[in-house]
Amino acid sequence: MEIKTATASQETKQQREVILSVRGLKKYFPITSGIIVQRQVGAVKAVDAVDFDVYKGETLGLVGESGCGKSTTGRTVLQLYRPTAGSVQFEGEELTTLRGEELRRIRRRMQIIFQDPFASLNPRMTVGNIVSEPLVIHNVYNKKQRREFVEELLVKVGLNPFYINRYPHEFSGGQRQRIGIARALALNPSFIVADEPISALDVSIQAQVVNLLEDLQKELNLTYLFIAHDLSMVRHICDRVAVMYLGKIVEIGPTNLVYNNPLHPYTQSLLSAVPVPDPTVEEQRQRIILGGDVPSPANPPKGCNFNTRCPVAVDYCYQEPDPELVEIEPGHFVACHRVT
Amino acid sequence: MGVLLEVNDLVTRFYTQEGIVYAVNGVSYTLNEGETLGIVGESGSGKSVHALSMLGLIPMPPGKIERGSVVFQGRDLVKLSKDEMRLVRGAEIAMIFQDPMTSLNPVLTVGTQLTEGLKLHLGMNQAQADRRAAELLDMVGIPDARKRLANYPHQFSGGMRQRVMIAIGLSCNPKLLIADEPTTALDVTIQAQIIELVKRLRDELKMAMIWITHDLGVVAGISDTIQVMYGGRIVERGPIKAVFENPRSAYTLGLLNSLPRVDADGGGGRLHQIEGSPPDMRIEPIGDSFAPRNPLYRTERCFTETPPLRQVEDSVPGHLVAAWYDLPALRKKHEMEKLKHGN
Numbered sequence: 001m002e003i004k005t006a007t008a009s010q011e012t013k014q015q016r017e018v019i020l021s022v023r024g025l026k027k028y029f030p031i032t033s034g035i036i037v038q039r040q041v042g043a044v045k046a047v048d049a050v051d052f053d054v055y056k057g058e059t060l061g062l063v064g065e066s067g068c069g070k071s072t073t074g075r076t077v078l079q080l081y082r083p084t085a086g087s088v089q090f091e092g093e094e095l096t097t098l099r100g101e102e103l104r105r106i107r108r109r110m111q112i113i114f115q116d117p118f119a120s121l122n123p124r125m126t127v128g129n130i131v132s133e134p135l136v137i138h139n140v141y142n143k144k145q146r147r148e149f150v151e152e153l154l155v156k157v158g159l160n161p162f163y164i165n166r167y168p169h170e171f172s173g174g175q176r177q178r179i180g181i182a183r184a185l186a187l188n189p190s191f192i193v194a195d196e197p198i199s200a201l202d203v204s205i206q207a208q209v210v211n212l213l214e215d216l217q218k219e220l221n222l223t224y225l226f227i228a229h230d231l232s233m234v235r236h237i238c239d240r241v242a243v244m245y246l247g248k249i250v251e252i253g254p255t256n257l258v259y260n261n262p263l264h265p266y267t268q269s270l271l272s273a274v275p276v277p278d279p280t281v282e283e284q285r286q287r288i289i290l291g292g293d294v295p296s297p298a299n300p301p302k303g304c305n306f307n308t309r310c311p312v313a314v315d316y317c318y319q320e321p322d323p324e325l326v327e328i329e330p331g332h333f334v335a336c337h338r339v340t
Numbered sequence: 341m342g343v344l345l346e347v348n349d350l351v352t353r354f355y356t357q358e359g360i361v362y363a364v365n366g367v368s369y370t371l372n373e374g375e376t377l378g379i380v381g382e383s384g385s386g387k388s389v390h391a392l393s394m395l396g397l398i399p400m401p402p403g404k405i406e407r408g409s410v411v412f413q414g415r416d417l418v419k420l421s422k423d424e425m426r427l428v429r430g431a432e433i434a435m436i437f438q439d440p441m442t443s444l445n446p447v448l449t450v451g452t453q454l455t456e457g458l459k460l461h462l463g464m465n466q467a468q469a470d471r472r473a474a475e476l477l478d479m480v481g482i483p484d485a486r487k488r489l490a491n492y493p494h495q496f497s498g499g500m501r502q503r504v505m506i507a508i509g510l511s512c513n514p515k516l517l518i519a520d521e522p523t524t525a526l527d528v529t530i531q532a533q534i535i536e537l538v539k540r541l542r543d544e545l546k547m548a549m550i551w552i553t554h555d556l557g558v559v560a561g562i563s564d565t566i567q568v569m570y571g572g573r574i575v576e577r578g579p580i581k582a583v584f585e586n587p588r589s590a591y592t593l594g595l596l597n598s599l600p601r602v603d604a605d606g607g608g609g610r611l612h613q614i615e616g617s618p619p620d621m622r623i624e625p626i627g628d629s630f631a632p633r634n635p636l637y638r639t640e641r642c643f644t645e646t647p648p649l650r651q652v653e654d655s656v657p658g659h660l661v662a663a664w665y666d667l668p669a670l671r672k673k674h675e676m677e678k679l680k681h682g683n
Contacts, residue, residue: 065530231528
């Protein structure tokens with residue numbers, strides 16, 4: 001009995017190895033005014049003090065509505081945007097202070113898949129050149145080896161290697177997304193930010209790409225940060241999920257805990273707003289319809305960020321500062337005055 | 341309830357430099373007064389083009405309505421002149437589109453765009469039209485409606501712009517509202533607001549609606565009847581519950597199975613996926629367009645002969661399918677075989 005518990009805890013410990021640790025991450029975009037002399041008159045707080053960890057081999061979902069800062073978070077983590085403040089540790093190394101060659105070296109280990117497979121592939125490059133470009137930049141393999149490796153990658157993502165000399169316009173949306181995935185895999189990364197990888201695809205193609213991402217994760221032991229607004233797909237693919245609102249994480253936890261027991265009023269309304277493909281269920285569903293729109297991140301409300309739309313806000317939600325994340329059950333954190 | 345709209349064998353093609361695009365390949369259905377029809381399909385299924393063809397909104401050339409009729413309240417819309425069509429569009433049939441930013445004119449105030457139709461179709465003067473426009477904005481839930489009439493589209497958020505579009509669409513009390521992916525560009529919480537609004541207005545104004553979308557969840561919540569399109573044809577159609585509970589087309593079944601659900605734990609298994617990609621519409625469709633992606637249920641005949649849309653024998657009246665195979669029988673057979681192999 002004791003031995004069993006020991007192995008079990010060891011196993012969870014192994015699973016819980018942190019690959020990415022984000023603390024106090026902020027990304028402000030300046031708002032400037034003036035024609036000759038540009039003065040900063042304000043800031044869009046796209047990401048405003050975000051903390052989270054990503055464990056090795058897991059998929060962390062990052063969900064929220066447009067403008068909530070989920071994509072900016074993904075890009076700031078990868079140092080595609082340099083953060084305004086905060087720290088990003090990846091495989092034990094602090095990324096925010098790295099520059100030039102050091103940063104380029106570590107970028108081999110972390111890659112990104114973009115949303116729009118039409119805009120993210122250079123139309124004048126062949127598939128072979130697109131997928132091998134990272135190998136050329138990082139000086140991996142000679143020309144012949146590269147070609148062989150690219151063919152191997154194409155097979156891996158379900159494309160015919162015969163297509164290596166074709167151009168992106170000759171492919172469908174789903175196939176182009178596979179090319180984008182092959183490019184992301186070229187340098188054998190351990191961590192991939194998937195920024196809405198399926199939202200531009202047809203329904204019947206989405207399942208193909210999601211299955212491919214899951215197969216590759218198992219085969220190559222990949223860790224994903226899966227950015228999406230499709231909450232049904234996130235439930236399927238993610239081990240844990242973080243809900244963002246106006247640049248902050250309002251709730252984070254294991255997927256099933258968050259979906260079965262959403263604590264933040266925003267998460268509750270978000271989940272209730274997702275249509276279910278079942279007319280009988282739809283007939284009986286009670287929606288929590290939020291009034292209004294998301295406030296501008298340049299001018300967030302005083303008090304709790306969500307108080308302008310919150311169905312359960314009370315006086316102190318307008319007076320107290322924005323709530324911090326608090327652990328309610330193991331691994332399940334929420335930032336709401338009404339819950340904590 | 342009487343028949344409001346009758347579409348008969350509508351065929352639309354585009355004659356482009358790269359060849360003929362077979363966009364709509366024989367679509368026939370009827371819509372009753374007050375009925376909400378949800379049309380589901382992927383890009384290239386012909387769902388939008390068929391609606392645009394009905395309203396004379398496809399560019400001709402390159403587009404051409406090859407044959408068919410669209411009878412709306414006793415008149416064939418296909419045969420109307422441009423001027424006659426303009427009087428139907430907006431007044432009797434209104435349409436709202438996916439992207440409210442590109443369907444509103446950015447250099448005209450919302451008030452100008454709202455009153456245009458009122459003056460043209462209902463013969464109102466400026467003062468009457470202004471008053472009605474403010475009422476309409478109020479009806480679609482835009483606060484401070486009177487003042488907002490003087491605003492330009494960019495001063496509204498995406499959800500608010502779609503409300504403006506709906507107000508314009510409803511301004512002349514149409515009998516039929518055609519909504520082409522009206523919530524696709526919106527966030528889910530805003531989508532829920534818009535759907536709730538449209539449902540309320542539909543019931544109040546007793547209009548019929550055609551809701552075109554790729555989202556089976558939205559259709560499940562809003563429609564009386566669902567129509568699934570693929571390759572420019574209707575592959576299945578029927579009362580919403582009959583089709584969701586007992587799909588008879590392999591494509592409908594595949595779509596339903598491939599969707600993860602927000603209200604249930606999928607169990608962590610792989611998603612059911614439909615192999616292959618949608619058909620190339622530049623090739624003239626012969627047979628069942630879904631046959632190449634349907635290895636489980638297709639028959640030889642699916643490749644050579646186009647299946648007609650016919651009543652499903654053991655389902656409710658109005659449940660129609662275009663398939664040569666008998667889906668429930670084949671599914672049962674597959675189940676039995678699986679069990680046998682399991683033992």
